[in-house]
Amino acid sequence: MTTRGFTGRRPGADAALRLPPGQHETDDFPVLSLGPAPVIDMANWRFTLRHGARPLASWNWEQFLALPRSTWRGDIHCVTTWSKFDTVWEGVMFDDLLAAAGIAAPTGFLLAQSHDEYDTNIPVADLTGGQAMVATHFGGAPLAPEHGGPARLLVPHLYFWKSAKWLRGLKFTERDEAGFWELRGYHMRGDPWREQRYTDDD
Numbered sequence: 001m002t003t004r005g006f007t008g009r010r011p012g013a014d015a016a017l018r019l020p021p022g023q024h025e026t027d028d029f030p031v032l033s034l035g036p037a038p039v040i041d042m043a044n045w046r047f048t049l050r051h052g053a054r055p056l057a058s059w060n061w062e063q064f065l066a067l068p069r070s071t072w073r074g075d076i077h078c079v080t081t082w083s084k085f086d087t088v089w090e091g092v093m094f095d096d097l098l099a100a101a102g103i104a105a106p107t108g109f110l111l112a113q114s115h116d117e118y119d120t121n122i123p124v125a126d127l128t129g130g131q132a133m134v135a136t137h138f139g140g141a142p143l144a145p146e147h148g149g150p151a152r153l154l155v156p157h158l159y160f161w162k163s164a165k166w167l168r169g170l171k172f173t174e175r176d177e178a179g180f181w182e183l184r185g186y187h188m189r190g191d192p193w194r195e196q197r198y199t200d201d202d
């Protein structure tokens with residue numbers, strides 16, 4: 001004899017454990033952008049690492065696709081309270097970008113810079129050790145323009161506004177310089193598990 005609820009797993013128990021505080025699960029993939037997807041001319045696309053104004057390394061699209069590639073599967077969390085489980089991304093790990101450039105991170109912070117004038121600040125310690133990639137593919141297909149294609153940052157353990165779309169480069173900075181949303185009341189780090197949504201959240 002079995003009693004319902006006694007055998008098998010309680011539906012939703014898994015989901016509850018995977019949801020940071022204040023979040024709910026969605027099956028959709030909402031689009032959140034300041035404006036329309038910028039038109040990007042792939043013949044002139046470049047991805048550049050900079051230290052302040054000084055270029056450290058730069059790749060065109062063909063060169064970028066030849067860098068070592070990795071796949072990451074897991075959950076993403078937007079500050080507007082949706083979370084999406086089991087997303088699959090492919091691209092170039094931040095660690096592999098530094099290795100290809102032959103450098104160590106010159107400072108402890110950077111600004112991710114986008115083609116639509118968006119930027120967002122991230123501590124380097126949140127990007128190293130397999131924590132972040134520049135993603136070119138989502139769910140096995142090239143990243144759609146509205147989700148940041150051809151290439152976006154993916155920092156899945158921080159709120160999704162840190163995952164800058166239409167990425168054109170990463171600029172190392174001496175100090176932690178606020179980006180677009182951080183200048184407008186959002187948290188400098190944005191850890192969903194600590195619910196770091198707004199500037200003054202711990």
Ligand SMILES: Nc1nc2c(c(=O)[nH]1)N[C@H]1C(S)=C(S)[C@@H](COP(=O)(O)O)O[C@H]1N2
Nearest residue numbers: 030031032033034114118147161163164165
């Ligand atoms: N360049 C750029 N990156 C961006 C944004 C943007 O407007 N421009 N919006 C951010 C915000 S607020 C969120 S929540 C996520 C949304 O990504 P999605 O549209 O793929 O869901 O992208 C982030 N990256």
Ligand SMILES: [Mo]
Nearest residue numbers: 032078079161
């Ligand atoms: Mo957002």
